[in-house]
Amino acid sequence: MGSVVQNDKSRARWGSTGLRGTLAVLALAAVASGCGAQGESAKVRPAPGQQPLKAPPARALDAYAGKLRAQARIAKRWGLARAPLTPPAPPAKKPHIATRKGFEVDGHEERGLPPVFTTIPTEEKIVFLTIDDGAEKDPAFLRMMSELKIPYTAFLSNFLIKEDYGYFKRMQDQGVVLNNHTLHHPYLPGLSYGRQKREICGMQDVIEKHYGKRPLLFRPPFGNYNQDTLVAAKSCGVKYAPIWNEEVFVDHWEYREWDRRIHPGDIVLSHFRGRGEWKGTMPDMIRRFLDKVTAEGYAVARLEDYL
Numbered sequence: 452m453g454s455v456v457q458n459d460k461s462r463a464r465w466g467s468t469g470l471r472g473t474l475a476v477l478a479l480a481a482v483a484s485g486c487g488a489q490g491e492s493a494k495v496r497p498a499p500g501q502q503p504l505k506a507p508p509a510r511a512l513d514a515y516a517g518k519l520r521a522q523a524r525i526a527k528r529w530g531l532a533r534a535p536l537t538p539p540a541p542p543a544k545k546p547h548i549a550t551r552k553g554f555e556v557d558g559h560e561e562r563g564l565p566p567v568f569t570t571i572p573t574e575e576k577i578v579f580l581t582i583d584d585g586a587e588k589d590p591a592f593l594r595m596m597s598e599l600k601i602p603y604t605a606f607l608s609n610f611l612i613k614e615d616y617g618y619f620k621r622m623q624d625q626g627v628v629l630n631n632h633t634l635h636h637p638y639l640p641g642l643s644y645g646r647q648k649r650e651i652c653g654m655q656d657v658i659e660k661h662y663g664k665r666p667l668l669f670r671p672p673f674g675n676y677n678q679d680t681l682v683a684a685k686s687c688g689v690k691y692a693p694i695w696n697e698e699v700f701v702d703h704w705e706y707r708e709w710d711r712r713i714h715p716g717d718i719v720l721s722h723f724r725g726r727g728e729w730k731g732t733m734p735d736m737i738r739r740f741l742d743k744v745t746a747e748g749y750a751v752a753r754l755e756d757y758l
């Protein structure tokens with residue numbers, strides 16, 4: 452425990468030095484290119500009819516430095532060690548998504564069942580954040596994610612969201628895709644095909660009714676499924692069944708892999724939980740998540756952009 456706290460502190464120090472360093476370099480670059488531009492214009496006049504540059508390069512650098520400073524201010528306001536990294540543009544060609552080895556059910560590929568996977572194949576240093584269930588409905592979390600511009604994907608269970616569909620409507624309005632996590636969050640392999648189908652297809656109907664779209668993504672509760680689960684999901688329009696490679700809590704991380712690290716393309720799971728369920732708030736959990744991925748050089752990308 453002690454060493455974890457120590458790590459966080461050293462990251463925080465490194466983070467702010469890193470930003471100051473970046474701004475200092477930019478300031479130097481601005482000065483240097485400003486001088487260069489002046490010197491050149493004295494020697495080389497624009498050809499007739501050619502417009503002189505409207506904005507000197509220094510102006511663009513100023514704008515860039517200004518944007519970095521604004522991002523740093525927002526990050527600081529939310530208590531982050533440093534500003535989150537910007538993800539690359541969505542890929543022009545989507546990666547091929549296959550079921551992870553050992554996670555297949557009988558006839559998985561032959562029957563065209565939704566693939567079950569824990570990472571997206573990519574070389575980019577990106578991870579995907581997915582948040583499940585829907586118990587906690589913290590307005591500060593919505594503000595934090597929209598101000599920081601962090602994409603994430605929600606997997607919702609009706610019995611937890613039905614008391615306040617409006618909260619998740621606001622989430623959807625911020626660009627978050629709302630996906631299927633069953634009506635009542637049961638252990639699906641313990642149910643008949645018919646009951647599994649009611650749990651999964653019933654939630655497709657709820658999301659379509661309240662949010663206007665039938666989800667393409669479905670996540671089985673606890674990550675547990677059998678062949679019936681995927682056949683039922685496919686029958687009501689599900690295309691993908693992403694699970695996860697890491698889970699972030701308000702006070703620790705858990706890993707599926709033996710190396711206990713995050714990897715390019717990893718899907719990270721967390722939950723809509725508050726102080727009643729763990730020792731902190733949704734923003735506390737997001738701080739833990741972002742400080743680690745940013746310190747390790749990862750950006751957070753949008754899962755749907757890769758599917």
Ligand SMILES: [Zn+2]
Binds near residue numbers: 584632636672
């Ligand atoms: Zn769940």
